Amino acid sequence: MDLLCLFIQQPQQVLSRDEIVRQVWGEHYPSDEGVTRNISALRKIFRKDETTEKYIETIPTRGYRLLVEVETATPEAQSPQTPLARNRRITKLAVLAFENLSNDQDMAYFSDGISDEILQTVVTTTQLRVIARASSFQFRGDAKAAANIATQLGATHALDGSVRRQGNTVRIHANLIDCINEEVIWSQRYDGDLQDILGVQDQIAGSVAKALNTTFVPTRHQTVDPRALDFFLKGRAQLDEEWGSPNIVEALPHYEAAVQADPSFARAWALLAQTRAYVLRGYPKHCPAEVNRASVIEAAATALRLDEKCGIPYLALNGLAAWGDYRERADNLERALRVAPNDPEVIMAAANLSARLGRLDESISLAEQAVELDPHFPVASFYLSAVEDIRGGYERSKSISDDLLKRFPQVDYMWTGALMGAAANADWTRLELIITELEKYGPIEKMQVPLIVFRAMKDRDPKFVDYYVKQAREVLAAKDRLDLRVISVMYHLGAWDEAFDLIEHSSFAHIFDPAARPPAGWVNESIIFHAGGPCQMIQDPRFVGYCEKLGLTGYWVSSDHWPDVAANPTLSYDFKALALDSVENSPQIHP
Numbered sequence: 001m002d003l004l005c006l007f008i009q010q011p012q013q014v015l016s017r018d019e020i021v022r023q024v025w026g027e028h029y030p031s032d033e034g035v036t037r038n039i040s041a042l043r044k045i046f047r048k049d050e051t052t053e054k055y056i057e058t059i060p061t062r063g064y065r066l067l068v069e070v071e072t073a074t075p076e077a078q079s080p081q082t083p084l085a086r087n088r089r090i091t092k093l094a095v096l097a098f099e100n101l102s103n104d105q106d107m108a109y110f111s112d113g114i115s116d117e118i119l120q121t122v123v124t125t126t127q128l129r130v131i132a133r134a135s136s137f138q139f140r141g142d143a144k145a146a147a148n149i150a151t152q153l154g155a156t157h158a159l160d161g162s163v164r165r166q167g168n169t170v171r172i173h174a175n176l177i178d179c180i181n182e183e184v185i186w187s188q189r190y191d192g193d194l195q196d197i198l199g200v201q202d203q204i205a206g207s208v209a210k211a212l213n214t215t216f217v218p219t220r221h222q223t224v225d226p227r228a229l230d231f232f233l234k235g236r237a238q239l240d241e242e243w244g245s246p247n248i249v250e251a252l253p254h255y256e257a258a259v260q261a262d263p264s265f266a267r268a269w270a271l272l273a274q275t276r277a278y279v280l281r282g283y284p285k286h287c288p289a290e291v292n293r294a295s296v297i298e299a300a301a302t303a304l305r306l307d308e309k310c311g312i313p314y315l316a317l318n319g320l321a322a323w324g325d326y327r328e329r330a331d332n333l334e335r336a337l338r339v340a341p342n343d344p345e346v347i348m349a350a351a352n353l354s355a356r357l358g359r360l361d362e363s364i365s366l367a368e369q370a371v372e373l374d375p376h377f378p379v380a381s382f383y384l385s386a387v388e389d390i391r392g393g394y395e396r397s398k399s400i401s402d403d404l405l406k407r408f409p410q411v412d413y414m415w416t417g418a419l420m421g422a423a424a425n426a427d428w429t430r431l432e433l434i435i436t437e438l439e440k441y442g443p444i445e446k447m448q449v450p451l452i453v454f455r456a457m458k459d460r461d462p463k464f465v466d467y468y469v470k471q472a473r474e475v476l477a478a479k480d481r482l483d484l485r486v487i488s489v490m491y492h493l494g495a496w497d498e499a500f501d502l503i504e505h506s507s508f509a510h511i512f513d514p515a516a517r518p519p520a521g522w523v524n525e526s527i528i529f530h531a532g533g534p535c536q537m538i539q540d541p542r543f544v545g546y547c548e549k550l551g552l553t554g555y556w557v558s559s560d561h562w563p564d565v566a567a568n569p570t571l572s573y574d575f576k577a578l579a580l581d582s583v584e585n586s587p588q589i590h591p
Contacts, residue, residue, distance in 0.1 A: 113233030228262030273299035311340025358563025
């Protein structure tokens, strides 16, 4: 109701997401997805009056606008002013890596681990928006200056301190700093035994919540075996160091030892489940024989039984689902967001699924929140740029991509993403500029194949197109399936009929196989929804059949949660009608 009143007060005006958050939720805003959910709820109500096609318009990269005229009632008939939160500064907390004051410098894993656990406790026990450790832990030493934290991370407050460990005793000194005024507003020292560390984390989180005037809901107080804590923090350090590598399997023994030493340690069970799922699905050749689906489910269920507010177990369960089992994946991520609405890892997983389901506006909203909470984590910003490009917001995507190339020139996928964006949008001048810049950073031999393809998208040399189509047909004959990226490139090369012919003869059964790997890169199926540039598959009525083969139409019809393309006014055909018809006439509807 507050959101509706805000639109009514400012009809025909574009309201940014930040303005909506500030006006409606203020500093108590729990989740950026709330804007999307409430916009969707209002749209569903308005759709009951089918005389108007659209009441609330999405303005890409800018916000939302109420399109209808508003009649102003007389003062006597007006409702009381709604409780909109005005002129509030949204609190954003950065929990920094506490300094290691132990005599043994090898204990850095311990101080970092304790700092991360304090961060996680604040996230789960308060309504504060907390910047992710991937960003906040990059600031150490002199870089911790309050003004720098405010500028670099957009934080209003920072929690810093030190950790000293001697045997099984630990001393934690914590300081809460107002980054804007550059002053310490709260400071406390905690001395205790390692087995009481979870209680100490709760005390710190409670003190922070009180100082920042927000709600605090303590965790179920429990002690933890010091040996289990030590194993857990070593596993956490290994997980962070090896994420994205098959060496992540080396974290498993630490978590196994942690839950054996203390079977009531919920976080250890949660990360054990997540690591097992990641190794099982991502690196099956490196997966230990004892790690299987049942072991992931057992660990996740145990974690949730011990702590129902933990979102990580749902990510583990989500990792077990087949990539085309959209219903189960959506259910798991909805549960994860419900209990962990400010966890950037949960948010990114939800953003990924939303894009794969063609809900690009929703994906952008989630990705923006992830970037806000984790501004120095390149994957989040890269994903925002990629989905913005797919949605048709090439100018914004290009701006984000150019910034990422300057900040992370050593990351290969930044260059690949920038090149693909330029080629897909026929921005050939930018394509050549990116190639020139890429050459400055060293040999580009490993980029030769994609560069040939991207340049071919400009020239569309018939000989190259014929060669590419021939290669695709040979792959299809050998494997009975094609990579979605190959089909998209073929369409961008102008081989439209050939692309849909290959789709017709290709099997996509692997995406419904719970043991198979993802079908394509970070963006997966979302690339088929590309709404920018000269080649858009969504404009071809055959696109609906493509979606049916991927199991998407079955999900959309059964959930009644449609993709953005269903409301695209530029289509020459009725997308929803064709989708409904394809499902009705299909002998099998995938999950």
